[in-house]
Amino acid sequence: MKFDIKKIRADFPILHQNINGKPLVYFDNAATSQKPKVVIDAEAKYYNEINANIHRGVHYLSQVATDAYEESRLKIQKHLNAKHNYEVLFTAGTTFGINLVASGFGSLLQPGDEVIVSHLEHHSNIVPWQFACERSGATLKVIPMLPNGALDMDAYKNLLTSNTKVVAVNHISNALGIINPIKSIIEQAHKVGAAVLIDGAQATPHIKPDVQALNCDFYVFSGHKIGGPTGTGVLYGKEEWLNKLPPYQGGGEMIKEVTFEKTTYACLPHKFEAGTPNIAGGIVLGVAIDYLNQIGFDNIAAYEHELLTYGTQRLNEIEGITFYGTAAEKTSVISFNIKGLHPYDVGAIIDKLGVAVRTGHHCAQPIMQFFNIPGTIRASFAFYNTKEEIDVLIDALKKAQMMLN
Amino acid sequence: MNTIQQIQEEIIDEFAMFDDWMQRYEYIIELGKSLPLIDEKYKIEENLIRGCQSKVWLHAEFNNDNIVFTADSDAILTKGIIAVLIRTFSNQKPNDILNANTAFIDEIGLKEHLSPTRANGLVSMIKQIKLYAIALQPN
Numbered sequence: 001m002k003f004d005i006k007k008i009r010a011d012f013p014i015l016h017q018n019i020n021g022k023p024l025v026y027f028d029n030a031a032t033s034q035k036p037k038v039v040i041d042a043e044a045k046y047y048n049e050i051n052a053n054i055h056r057g058v059h060y061l062s063q064v065a066t067d068a069y070e071e072s073r074l075k076i077q078k079h080l081n082a083k084h085n086y087e088v089l090f091t092a093g094t095t096f097g098i099n100l101v102a103s104g105f106g107s108l109l110q111p112g113d114e115v116i117v118s119h120l121e122h123h124s125n126i127v128p129w130q131f132a133c134e135r136s137g138a139t140l141k142v143i144p145m146l147p148n149g150a151l152d153m154d155a156y157k158n159l160l161t162s163n164t165k166v167v168a169v170n171h172i173s174n175a176l177g178i179i180n181p182i183k184s185i186i187e188q189a190h191k192v193g194a195a196v197l198i199d200g201a202q203a204t205p206h207i208k209p210d211v212q213a214l215n216c217d218f219y220v221f222s223g224h225k226i227g228g229p230t231g232t233g234v235l236y237g238k239e240e241w242l243n244k245l246p247p248y249q250g251g252g253e254m255i256k257e258v259t260f261e262k263t264t265y266a267c268l269p270h271k272f273e274a275g276t277p278n279i280a281g282g283i284v285l286g287v288a289i290d291y292l293n294q295i296g297f298d299n300i301a302a303y304e305h306e307l308l309t310y311g312t313q314r315l316n317e318i319e320g321i322t323f324y325g326t327a328a329e330k331t332s333v334i335s336f337n338i339k340g341l342h343p344y345d346v347g348a349i350i351d352k353l354g355v356a357v358r359t360g361h362h363c364a365q366p367i368m369q370f371f372n373i374p375g376t377i378r379a380s381f382a383f384y385n386t387k388e389e390i391d392v393l394i395d396a397l398k399k400a401q402m403m404l405n
Numbered sequence: 406m407n408t409i410q411q412i413q414e415e416i417i418d419e420f421a422m423f424d425d426w427m428q429r430y431e432y433i434i435e436l437g438k439s440l441p442l443i444d445e446k447y448k449i450e451e452n453l454i455r456g457c458q459s460k461v462w463l464h465a466e467f468n469n470d471n472i473v474f475t476a477d478s479d480a481i482l483t484k485g486i487i488a489v490l491i492r493t494f495s496n497q498k499p500n501d502i503l504n505a506n507t508a509f510i511d512e513i514g515l516k517e518h519l520s521p522t523r524a525n526g527l528v529s530m531i532k533q534i535k536l537y538a539i540a541l542q543p544n
Contacts, residue, residue, distance in 0.1 A: 342480035343458070344483065345481050360458040
């Protein structure tokens with residue numbers, strides 16, 4: 001398929017508006033992505049024509065809603081190349097998925113056990129594991145990072161012991177855009193018998209993950225970062241692990257039988273899907289995944305790489321610029337600071353010029369502590385962005401620099 | 406000494422001279438740069454108003470029935486905004502600070518900075534100033 005940027009941009013109504021009197025340049029895609037019209041229409045269609053509760057209703061709409069919801073699960077299974085559809089659980093997002101797994105391990109871990117996370121994690125893949133360790137008496141260990149933002153893989157090797165029960169790392173760092181060598185991380189963790197959770201929140205907008213090829217035990221991601229609705233997400237888990245973990249929440253669909261003496265749990269995936277889920281969101285998430293697959297992840301990756309290269313090259317024109325996360329394996333996220341300027345001041349000024357970037361610690365404070373900075377300016381590009389928009393960013397940064405100096 | 410109301414009106418008049426956001430921001434930056442330095446010994450954890458993105462240190466002390474505020478921030482726009490607040494509320498009586506209306510913020514075009522998602526919401530700064538006024542109220 002030819003990558004027709006004009007046609008793609010026409011799919012995103014939100015991009016064609018002025019902010020503060022200037023055409024919007026949206027470079028905060030790592031925080032959330034914009035939604036194509038097919039997704040917006042599908043959400044409206046659901047509420048206009050389908051809305052009903054799922055799995056138990058005998059009436060027509062309930063059947064239609066159930067079919068659409070389960071069809072979406074199958075699409076996601078296919079997208080991730082999961083072995084079974086019941087290994088795909090709908091969640092409220094990445095954070096929910098990690099909490100679900102970490103909470104389960106909180107019951108399985110024992111004092112003396114170890115959990116490994118990396119220095120590159122955002123708070124959602126640190127704090128739930130701290131909870132799990134506090135609850136179980138296990139110890140949290142951290143894979144250190146190198147000055148270029150890559151993980152210190154030699155140190156990782158040394159951290160792994162027979163006590164390591166879980167390794168939880170992100171596929172791509174949200175703050176720096178570094179792509180981690182997760183295949184190797186997973187292989188090494190499995191050698192000591194540890195389960196591996198991959199936080200794919202930042203990867204799924206750019207890469208089609210193959211959970212069987214990766215051989216990860218859990219893979220989590222959010223719908224809203226891949227053109228889907230907010231409050232949606234997926235937890236992929238290997239059947240054997242999902243059967244070992246206790247349920248996260250009680251009620252509704254997750255039961256097999258309830259008596260006041262004892263409750264038995266439903267089979268997968270319902271064991272982990274208590275209560276009425278975000279039905280519309282789950283269905284529409286499938287539409288978003290279809291949309292991305294139609295464009296093609298190879299096309300997306302190639303185009304975004306062009307944006308990354310062009311963006312890096314143009315940002316180099318800014319006097320006093322420092323880039324954070326310069327390892328070779330990167331996605332289209334550029335994190336930087338300008339000498340003498342606070343990222344907030346820059347972000348606030350370029351916002352007035354219509355340019356939306358993220359500034360701050362990006363919910364990854366340990367990374368900022370590593371670099372000893374209050375935060376960074378992060379421009380994160382999606383496949384609907386253009387080089388012309390990068391030019392607007394550069395002009396805006398130069399203006400901000402002029403005003404602040 | 407002018408009353409809080411008078412100072413606010415002065416500030417509204419000054420900001421009314423600016424035609425666009427750029428001039429307004431440049432003025433805030435200038436105010437930030439000219440904010441008197443806070444004594445380094447007051448840049449401590451307990452004087453910190455923690456925001457999402459920038460830090461503000463606010464110190465208050467009592468002097469001849471008035472509260473004197475000094476402050477600093479690591480972001481210059483935030484520093485300019487706290488400078489506006491200090492000009493308004495410093496050297497005023499605790500009761501006057503507590504009863505002061507802060508609607509002038511809207512009038513000078515800084516409404517967007519009221520949002521808690523901005524570096525250090527003006528709301529937090531005003532709240533902290535009023536908390537000091539409560540704490541330093543004479544019995």
